[in-house]
Amino acid sequence: MKTGARNSAAGGGRRSDASGARRERLASGAHPLLNVALPAWRSKLMLFLLFVGFVALGGRAFFLMGGVTTEFLQRQGEARYARTLEIPATRGRITDRNGVVLASSVPARAVWAIPEDVTATPAQIAELARLLDMSAGELKRRLDNEDRSFVYLRRQVDMQVADRISALKIAGIHSSREFKRHYPEGPTSAHIVGFTNVEDRGQEGIELAHERQLAGRSGSRRVIKDRLGRVVEDDWLREPVDGQDLALSIDSRVQYIAYSALKNAIDKHQAKAGAAIVLDVRTGEVLALVNSPTFDPNARGRLSGDAIRNRVLTDTFEPGSTMKPFAIAAALEQGKVRPDSRIQTAPGRLTIGDRTIGDAHPHGVLTVEEVVAKSSNVGTAKIALELPAQTLWESYTALGFGQAPRMGFPGAVAGRLRPAKTWRPIEQATISYGHGVSVSLVQLARAYSALARDGELVPLSLMKVEEPPAAVRVLSAPTAIAMRKMLEMAVGDGGTAPAARIAGYRVAGKTGTAQKLRNGQYVKEYVASFAGFAPVSDPRLVIAVMIDEPGGGAYYGGQVAAPVFAQIAGASLRTLQVAPDGPLEAPKQLLALRQSR
Amino acid sequence: MIRRGAVLLAALLLFASALGLVTAQHRTRSLFIDLERAQQETKQLDVDFERLKIELARLSQPAAVERAAQRLGFRAAGASQTVYLNLPEASAAAPVEPGARK
Numbered sequence: 001m002k003t004g005a006r007n008s009a010a011g012g013g014r015r016s017d018a019s020g021a022r023r024e025r026l027a028s029g030a031h032p033l034l035n036v037a038l039p040a041w042r043s044k045l046m047l048f049l050l051f052v053g054f055v056a057l058g059g060r061a062f063f064l065m066g067g068v069t070t071e072f073l074q075r076q077g078e079a080r081y082a083r084t085l086e087i088p089a090t091r092g093r094i095t096d097r098n099g100v101v102l103a104s105s106v107p108a109r110a111v112w113a114i115p116e117d118v119t120a121t122p123a124q125i126a127e128l129a130r131l132l133d134m135s136a137g138e139l140k141r142r143l144d145n146e147d148r149s150f151v152y153l154r155r156q157v158d159m160q161v162a163d164r165i166s167a168l169k170i171a172g173i174h175s176s177r178e179f180k181r182h183y184p185e186g187p188t189s190a191h192i193v194g195f196t197n198v199e200d201r202g203q204e205g206i207e208l209a210h211e212r213q214l215a216g217r218s219g220s221r222r223v224i225k226d227r228l229g230r231v232v233e234d235d236w237l238r239e240p241v242d243g244q245d246l247a248l249s250i251d252s253r254v255q256y257i258a259y260s261a262l263k264n265a266i267d268k269h270q271a272k273a274g275a276a277i278v279l280d281v282r283t284g285e286v287l288a289l290v291n292s293p294t295f296d297p298n299a300r301g302r303l304s305g306d307a308i309r310n311r312v313l314t315d316t317f318e319p320g321s322t323m324k325p326f327a328i329a330a331a332l333e334q335g336k337v338r339p340d341s342r343i344q345t346a347p348g349r350l351t352i353g354d355r356t357i358g359d360a361h362p363h364g365v366l367t368v369e370e371v372v373a374k375s376s377n378v379g380t381a382k383i384a385l386e387l388p389a390q391t392l393w394e395s396y397t398a399l400g401f402g403q404a405p406r407m408g409f410p411g412a413v414a415g416r417l418r419p420a421k422t423w424r425p426i427e428q429a430t431i432s433y434g435h436g437v438s439v440s441l442v443q444l445a446r447a448y449s450a451l452a453r454d455g456e457l458v459p460l461s462l463m464k465v466e467e468p469p470a471a472v473r474v475l476s477a478p479t480a481i482a483m484r485k486m487l488e489m490a491v492g493d494g495g496t497a498p499a500a501r502i503a504g505y506r507v508a509g510k511t512g513t514a515q516k517l518r519n520g521q522y523v524k525e526y527v528a529s530f531a532g533f534a535p536v537s538d539p540r541l542v543i544a545v546m547i548d549e550p551g552g553g554a555y556y557g558g559q560v561a562a563p564v565f566a567q568i569a570g571a572s573l574r575t576l577q578v579a580p581d582g583p584l585e586a587p588k589q590l591l592a593l594r595q596s597r
Numbered sequence: 598m599i600r601r602g603a604v605l606l607a608a609l610l611l612f613a614s615a616l617g618l619v620t621a622q623h624r625t626r627s628l629f630i631d632l633e634r635a636q637q638e639t640k641q642l643d644v645d646f647e648r649l650k651i652e653l654a655r656l657s658q659p660a661a662v663e664r665a666a667q668r669l670g671f672r673a674a675g676a677s678q679t680v681y682l683n684l685p686e687a688s689a690a691a692p693v694e695p696g697a698r699k
């Protein structure tokens with residue numbers, strides 16, 4: 001017994017007496033292996049290995065904390081509590097000249113799913129589909145698409161709806177922040193304001209033209225979060241810069257007046273399309289710019305190219321007689337004729353070279369004033385042929401024809417005015433009454449503003465103008481005043497457009513009815529137009545109206561476009577509180593005339 | 598003896614200052630959380646304001662006003678139903694000329 005204990009003690013080395021005694025009892029009888037005497041070096045080796053292990057650990061710890069790879073580890077550690085948040089910039093708002101919101105962004109949610117993670121009861125799916133405004137079948141189809149690990153269910157979901165979706169607590173359905181652009185005026189000002197895509201980037205109109213000012217710049221912010229996810233410290237890496245607000249020159253009241261007048265006319269005359277523009281004579285600001293057909297920028301899923309087209313700026317047409325005043329003005333300016341000069345227009349036809357031009361009705365001898373009032377092609381051509389082609393071309397060019405207006409709007413076109421060198425006499429004659437030349441409605445309106453402004457031309461602006469811009473003189477004041485008188489006669493009893501008259505204000509303007517060209521041939525389709533201004537004693541508004549392919553039998557500018565002008569001018573002048581300068585009662589014969597036409 | 602006292606005092610001060618630091622840090626953070634919450638609230642109010650402005654614009658757009666007016670049977674006042682008053686200063690600038698049309 002004693003020897004066994006000693007042996008065992010020598011082998012085990014560090015053993016307390018009590019446990020040693022227990023072991024002794026256990027070892028003595030049972031296991032022979034425990035009685036084997038172990039060599040002393042084995043325990044020393046063990047001790048050494050343990051020591052080496054600790055040294056290695058210490059070395060490693062030192063290496064990690066003070067050594068080379070610190071940065072990586074610190075980054076890893078930081079990633080557990082620090083976050084870099086992207087702070088999106090809010091897109092600037094677009095307002096009209098009086099601060100009425102035309103476009104504005106509010107936060108929204110994009111709802112998306114990881115299809116394989118989605119576990120939902122049929123009731124939940126049905127509720128989700130209802131909130132997302134889609135059928136349950138459609139939703140299921142999207143969620144069953146297993147080979148996609150990410151699928152957008154709907155973008156630009158309103159916050160309230162998104163909150164209710166997240167309240168359903170369906171696994172695998174997530175939402176992320178984005179912005180939704182709202183256009184409160186909807187279709188009325190859709191063409192001028194334009195629209196953005198789902199990423200809140202401008203696609204058309206002002207939204208596109210002023211993308212940089214509107215967009216702003218997103219910022220980022222480094223934050224430290226505590227265990228509850230609350231931000232406890234922050235550090236701005238880059239402050240977000242919100243987009244600038246834009247105030248347009250548009251007056252939403254005038255815009256609506258123009259929109260409804262145009263829309264009514266298009267419905268009434270079964271026209272294909274139409275456009276109208278209203279300019280402030282004094283500042284060159286565009287008060288209204290409307291197109292029909294139009295679209296709702298709030299529901300962008302159903303956009304067609306035809307509806308998006310801004311006809312005022314991007315379409316050109318042969319203006320017809322609305323061009324006449326400019327040839328006459330050029331002749332007055334050159335002293336070739338005076339307003340009371342007499343022109344022989346009988347027999348209502350004029351042959352130049354191998355071509356003959358004609359009037360709708362033969363008129364006989366007319367004064368220059370009457371040529372404009374009665375819209376005689378022959379008279380205008382005769383007057384225009386008095387001028388050298390180059391002079392006429394220069395006059396047109398000074399008025400802005402043949403050049404794209406610089407308005408900061410995408411897609412504004414130049415129209416077509418060929419160089420004077422290439423004009424044959426017949427072309428000079430037809431151009432003078434608006435054929436063989438193409439213009440956009442905005443060019444036409446701007447040129448009329450020169451007549452309304454005593455011969456000066458100002459740059460047009462779609463942005464609100466604080467002080468009137470510098471004007472360029474293109475016609476002398478006496479010429480402009482003489483032209484105003486002729487254009488007032490054109491809406492008078494003997495003129496082509498009595499339907500343009502309104503109660504309370506004197507108006508002046510010119511009709512145009514042009515046949516359309518298709519594949520180089522004139523076809524029996526028309527563009528009816530009217531351009532004019534009011535009140536004549538001190539013009540405030542220039543209004544140009546264009547109706548494309550009126551189909552209801554009436555197609556003359558005086559029947560189709562002039563009434564639109566009258567509606568827009570009358571309501572706008574009253575809305576803008578312009579003092580009346582004409583008789584307040586609509587004359588009886590005028591009422592009768594309007595009904596008969 | 599004095600030296601031991603000084604060391605003890607320093608240790609106590611150090612301990613107190615350490616506690617103070619922890620408290621200050623905690624206070625900073627909780628104040629920051631409050632600030633953050635207030636800023637969030639500001640942002641939310643801004644968003645609500647924007648939303649209300651859009652709603653206002655939607656409801657007050659001329660098309661909506663006209664629809665409501667039609668429902669109520671209103672008509673727009675024309676020139677003939679309008680009484681024009683000439684202010685003493687303005688009368689010279691913008692006289693009403695009856696029969697000005699020639």
